[in-house]
Amino acid sequence: MTIHNFSIEYDAINSNNIFTNGDTINGRIILEVSKEIKIQALVFIAQGEARVCWHEQYGQYVTMVYTSKDKYYSVEHNILRETRHDGRHVFPFSFKIPDRKMPSTFKSSVGKIVHKLKAELKQSMKITKTAKTHFTFVSQADMDIPGLLEPQYGCKDKTISAFGSGTVAIDVSTERLGYWQGEVLQVTAEIKNQSSRMVKPKLVLYKKKSYFAEGKRRMNTSDILKEKCDPVESGSNKTVTKSITIPKELPPSILNCSIIKLEYRLKVIPTFTGKCSL
Incomplete structure (x- = not known):
C-alpha cells in the first residue's frame, strides 16, 4: 500500500x-x-x-x-x-x-x-x-432564555378513586428555572392532604429527549434520581423542602436545535400508604 x-x-x-x-x-x-x-x-x-x-x-x-x-x-x-x-x-x-x-x-x-x-x-x-x-x-449558556433566573411554580390536584377517597393538592416551587451541573436545586412543596390516606411525596428529576422529523415527533424519558420526602398524614397540610444536587456529569440542556431537544424536568409524585381514615 x-x-x-x-x-x-x-x-x-x-x-x-x-x-x-x-x-x-x-x-x-x-x-x-x-x-x-x-x-x-x-x-x-x-x-x-x-x-x-x-x-x-x-x-x-x-x-x-x-x-x-x-x-x-x-x-x-x-x-x-x-x-x-x-x-x-x-x-x-x-x-x-x-x-x-x-x-x-x-x-x-x-x-x-x-x-x-x-x-x-x-x-x-x-x-x-x-x-x-x-x-x-459545549455551547455557552444561553442567558436569553425567558424566565431563566426567575422563580418557578407548578400545581397539581389528585383525586383518590381506589382504596380511599378525597383529594391531594400539591404546589411546587423552585428558586429559578436554570441550574448548573453540581448546583443544589431546592424544591419546596406545599401539600394539602384532604384524602383518607397518608401521602408520601417523591421527587423525581428526569430527562426528556425529543426528536423531530417530517412533521413527526419521537420522545423518550428516563429518570436521573429520586428523593423521598416526609409523609403527610390524612387531613393535614405540610410544607416539605428538599435539596437535590444536580449531577456534575449531566450533559447540558439542548434547546437551540430544531430537530433534537434535551430537557431536564422535575416532578412530584404523591404515593399513598397506610389504612384508610374513616
Missing part, C-alpha cells in the same frame, strides 16, 4: 478536551507514503450538524423511516493543490469555531449532534481518501 498513514489530529486546550463558541482548534494532517504520489488536492473541512433517523411500523408490512438534518457550519480550506509528495509530511491547520448559538455535542440511538474535522486527499483516477475526528463542543 502506497499510503501508510493518512490521519487528522488536534490539540486539547483544557483538561476536559472540551471546546466552546469562539475557541480556536489547532491541529495537523499527517500523510505518510512509501513512494512518490501525485496529489490533486488536500482539503481541510470542519462541520457541525445534527441528524435524526428512526423507524415506525404501521401494520404488518409498512415501515416508515423519518429523517431530518440540520447544518450549523461547513468550512473548507485548500491545503495543497497539484503537487507530488513522498515520505512523511505534516500539514498544520487552525480553525476558529463560529461564535454563534449552536447546540452542544449529543449522541443517542435516534439522533446526534456532531462537530468534526475532516481531511480529504484527492488523486486522479482514485477514490478520495478521507480522515476525520470528532471534537466535543
Whole structure:
C-alpha cells in the first residue's frame, strides 16, 4: 500500500478536551507514503450538524423511516493543490469555531449532534481518501432564555378513586428555572392532604429527549434520581423542602436545535400508604 498513514489530529486546550463558541482548534494532517504520489488536492473541512433517523411500523408490512438534518457550519480550506509528495509530511491547520448559538455535542440511538474535522486527499483516477475526528463542543449558556433566573411554580390536584377517597393538592416551587451541573436545586412543596390516606411525596428529576422529523415527533424519558420526602398524614397540610444536587456529569440542556431537544424536568409524585381514615 502506497499510503501508510493518512490521519487528522488536534490539540486539547483544557483538561476536559472540551471546546466552546469562539475557541480556536489547532491541529495537523499527517500523510505518510512509501513512494512518490501525485496529489490533486488536500482539503481541510470542519462541520457541525445534527441528524435524526428512526423507524415506525404501521401494520404488518409498512415501515416508515423519518429523517431530518440540520447544518450549523461547513468550512473548507485548500491545503495543497497539484503537487507530488513522498515520505512523511505534516500539514498544520487552525480553525476558529463560529461564535454563534449552536447546540452542544449529543449522541443517542435516534439522533446526534456532531462537530468534526475532516481531511480529504484527492488523486486522479482514485477514490478520495478521507480522515476525520470528532471534537466535543459545549455551547455557552444561553442567558436569553425567558424566565431563566426567575422563580418557578407548578400545581397539581389528585383525586383518590381506589382504596380511599378525597383529594391531594400539591404546589411546587423552585428558586429559578436554570441550574448548573453540581448546583443544589431546592424544591419546596406545599401539600394539602384532604384524602383518607397518608401521602408520601417523591421527587423525581428526569430527562426528556425529543426528536423531530417530517412533521413527526419521537420522545423518550428516563429518570436521573429520586428523593423521598416526609409523609403527610390524612387531613393535614405540610410544607416539605428538599435539596437535590444536580449531577456534575449531566450533559447540558439542548434547546437551540430544531430537530433534537434535551430537557431536564422535575416532578412530584404523591404515593399513598397506610389504612384508610374513616
